[in-house]
Amino acid sequence: xxxADLWADMAGNLAMLGRxxxxxxxxxxSLEGMARRVLxxxxxxxxxxxxxxxxxxxxxxxxxxxxxxxxVAFVASSARGYSANENTHKQARxxxxxxxxxxxxAALSRALxxxxxxxxxxxxxxxxxxxxxxxxxxxRQLALxxxxxxxxxxxxxxxxxxxxxxxxxxxxxxxxxxxxxxLPRARxxxxxxxxxxxxxxxxxxxxxxxADWIERERL
Numbered sequence: 499x500x501x502a503d504l505w506a507d508m509a510g511n512l513a514m515l516g517r518x519x520x521x522x523x524x525x526x527x528s529l530e531g532m533a534r535r536v537l538x539x540x541x542x543x544x545x546x547x548x549x550x551x552x553x554x555x556x557x558x559x560x561x562x563x564x565x566x567x568x569x570v571a572f573v574a575s576s577a578r579g580y581s582a583n584e585n586t587h588k589q590a591r592x593x594x595x596x597x598x599x600x601x602x603x604a605a606l607s608r609a610l611x612x613x614x615x616x617x618x619x620x621x622x623x624x625x626x627x628x629x630x631x632x633x634x635x636x637x638r639q640l641a642l643x644x645x646x647x648x649x650x651x652x653x654x655x656x657x658x659x660x661x662x663x664x665x666x667x668x669x670x671x672x673x674x675x676x677x678x679x680x681l682p683r684a685r686x687x688x689x690x691x692x693x694x695x696x697x698x699x700x701x702x703x704x705x706x707x708x709a710d711w712i713e714r715e716r717l
Contacts, residue, residue: 499628499636504549507701515712516545523555524631527638533559540566545717547571547708549697550668551639553677557647560654569717571659571708574666574694576673577680579646611665611693620698651680657715658684661696661707668694685711 502520505512512518521536532555546567548556553575560567606624607615614620628636658681662674678686687707692700711717 499631499639500549501627501630503623503627504695504697508697508705511702511705511709515709517541519544521552521555523552524635524638527641529554529558529642529644533562537563537566542566543568545569545571545712547573548575549573550575550694551642553577554642554644554647557650557654560656561650564655567656569657569659569712569715570654571661571711572674572677573661573704574663574669574674574696575660575677576669577647577651577677578644578673580644608667609694611691611699612667614693614699620695623698624695648676648680651677652682654681656683657711657717659707659711660684660686661689661704662686663689663692663694663696663700665692666694 505518505520509518519540521532522539523532523536526532526535536555537559543566546556546559546569548554548571550573553572554577556570556572556575557577560570603621606621606628609624610617610620658678660674660678660681662671663669664671666674675686678684689696689700689703689707692703696704
């Protein structure tokens with residue numbers, strides 16, 4: 499439930515690295531559908547950055563068209579699949595939330611570092627993105643089926659950057675760290691004093707990591 503405003507604080511510095519392109523992950527209810535749509539609208543060759551759920555899409559996309567991806571970055575993401583119980587719980591939550599507001603206050607607060615969970619500016623930006631995207635996008639994203647993808651990561655041959663957030667309450671630190679252990683050419687970095695929403699909470703630090711990685715890998 500994030501739109502281009504997620505990257506607004508990084509936009510100027512990202513533009514110095516290349517022309518930013520924002521993938522559409524709003525009109526499909528499967529990772530494969532999202533990946534195909536992003537790929538169809540992307541430049542011929544590109545560096546791919548996936549935040550949170552976007553990291554699941556990124557993993558699928560790279561394996562669809564490895565020749566088009568020069569490097570891949572995963573930020574506050576995971577490759578862990580849902581268990582049968584988790585899928586059942588998610589579907590129940592999906593049914594309940596179809597008619598509810600997309601900007602759930604408790605969920606928004608949990609996405610931030612505990613010391614920033616009441617920050618009015620950050621919460622307003624999260625609410626704004628959720629409201630702009632609306633309940634139908636929420637429904638599609640909650641409907642996603644996520645299979646375990648750690649073995650798939652071992653097939654990604656391009657340079658990879660994995661960024662974990664120390665105080666992330668949406669993704670377990672170990673899940674993100676494990677991604678780097680399965681990627682053949684991974685660099686692993688940790689953003690300290692940061693909750694799940696790294697592009698909003700630590701934009702300067704995150705863009706510095708991306709810039710240094712892109713430069714070192716000559717992407």
